[in-house]
Amino acid sequence: MGYALLGLLHQQPLSGYDLRKIFASTPIGEFSDSPGAIYPALRRLQERGFVHGVVQESKGLRKRRVFRITPKGLASFKAWQSQPIVRDDMIRRSGELLLRFAFMDQTFGPERALAFLREFAKELSSYIPSLRQHLDVDANEMPLSGRLALESGVQDYAARLRWARKSIAAYERRKKEKL
Amino acid sequence: MGYALLGLLHQQPLSGYDLRKIFASTPIGEFSDSPGAIYPALRRLQERGFVHGVVQESKGLRKRRVFRITPKGLASFKAWQSQPIVRDDMIRRSGELLLRFAFMDQTFGPERALAFLREFAKELSSYIPSLRQHLDVDANEMPLSGRLALESGVQDYAARLRWARKSIAAYERRKKEKL
DNA sequence: TTGCGCATGTAACCAGTTACATGATTTC
DNA sequence: GAAATCATGTAACTGGTTACATGCGCAA
Numbered sequence A, B: 001m002g003y004a005l006l007g008l009l010h011q012q013p014l015s016g017y018d019l020r021k022i023f024a025s026t027p028i029g030e031f032s033d034s035p036g037a038i039y040p041a042l043r044r045l046q047e048r049g050f051v052h053g054v055v056q057e058s059k060g061l062r063k064r065r066v067f068r069i070t071p072k073g074l075a076s077f078k079a080w081q082s083q084p085i086v087r088d089d090m091i092r093r094s095g096e097l098l099l100r101f102a103f104m105d106q107t108f109g110p111e112r113a114l115a116f117l118r119e120f121a122k123e124l125s126s127y128i129p130s131l132r133q134h135l136d137v138d139a140n141e142m143p144l145s146g147r148l149a150l151e152s153g154v155q156d157y158a159a160r161l162r163w164a165r166k167s168i169a170a171y172e173r174r175k176k177e178k179l
Numbered sequence C: 001t002t003g004c005g006c007a008t009g010t011a012a013c014c015a016g017t018t019a020c021a022t023g024a025t026t027t028c
Numbered sequence D: 001g002a003a004a005t006c007a008t009g010t011a012a013c014t015g016g017t018t019a020c021a022t023g024c025g026c027a028a
Helices: A004-009 A016-025 A035-047 A069-084 A089-090 A094-102 A110-140 A144-178 B002-011 B016-025 B035-047 B072-082 B087-092 B095-102 B110-138 B146-179
Strands: A051-056 A064-069 B051-056 B063-067
Touching: A004 A016, A004 A035, A004 A051, A004 A064, A004 A069, A004 A094, A016 A035, A016 A064, A016 A144, A035 A051, A035 A064, A064 A069, A089 A094, A089 A110, A094 B146, A110 A144, A144 B095, A144 B110, A144 B146, B002 B016, B002 B035, B002 B051, B002 B063, B002 B072, B002 B087, B002 B095, B016 B035, B016 B063, B035 B051, B035 B063, B035 B146, B063 B072, B087 B095, B087 B110, B095 B110
Parallel strands: none
Antiparallel strands: A051 A064, B051 B063
16 A cells, blocks of 8 residues: 555655545545554655655644655655566456556656556466366356356456456557657 | 355365365465465464364374364354445455355355345446546546556446346346246 | 534554474375 | 475564544634
8 A cells, every 4th residue: 555655645745634535535446545544654654765744834724744755765666566467466466456557657658558558468368268267177066156256257357358458559549649 | 364264164174274275276366375374364263163173183194173164153154244235345345245155155045146146236336337427527637547547447347247247147047947 | 612624643453474383294 | 315295383574444532723
């Protein structure tokens, strides 16, 4: 979740309360908007030197602490985004992959975003057949609900692959238009 | 994850090592096969009286502790499966919903599984339009990668809804055949 | 003056990750 | 006798959940 905060703070400086509102009101993945999650996370980021908070006393309201990302924080964010996509990311951290992608235009530009999508699609299209094969094997000895639940996983991956291909096309279309 | 263990132990008695192998070799959601996750989880279940472990010394191998679910454990498992489906489950605990469904044929039979799917589909089909609407609003001020990442979320839910409807049809088809 | 929205925080609890430790048996 | 497999566990670390606590300014 620290990276979600860094990504948002890279767009603009925000207070903990601002971040809570963002998590509460927009469908940005599965992040918690509870103060018990956000304020400790901001403190950790500050301890690592990734963000820097300044108290603002203006405007009659209670003083707020506004955080901005540091160069060190941005470097760490970019390093995180640049990690290769491995199968385990696909299986157990798909939300994190989407988050890495969501901020890619801002940090690296469309060319890198496109490269990310291609890597994503490639990894997915190699995973899906092996998953499907596995299911076909041991689906026989399972009750219908179990079989369907596994099938749902395959459908999810297939939908994500379609999304990736559509997104690749969107980037390529935009590239052409710019020429 | 405790519920995943209970569900598997309801099918048959298993040792911690057996459970690790299942998590390692089958695509049952996103569960960890590490001993540091499984053995403490089994101990907790035992402390709550949900499972009971018996040491087996047979067969030359190292002794293994085989767990079976208790009536109390089964009751707790069923109560978990019977919770109403709320929107927050859909958004932040979709894996848990699928897990609840996966074991439903065994615990409650096809009629309840079908009811679960209908509730699931209903909740989803009310959520998707509101999500889509939200996206259309604030997608304008976002870079392409951010917009696409949010779009991916919508696609996921749409795929899940299609899956639910297909699954409902599968249950209804089977019901007809039985008559 | 009661309550609401703004705004920040803490503390107990729970559970997964990573890494380490141990020991028995089988296979090459 | 070394390596692989079977089998169980612990400990430090990390981080989210839930619930509580606090305080300001404004409007009904």
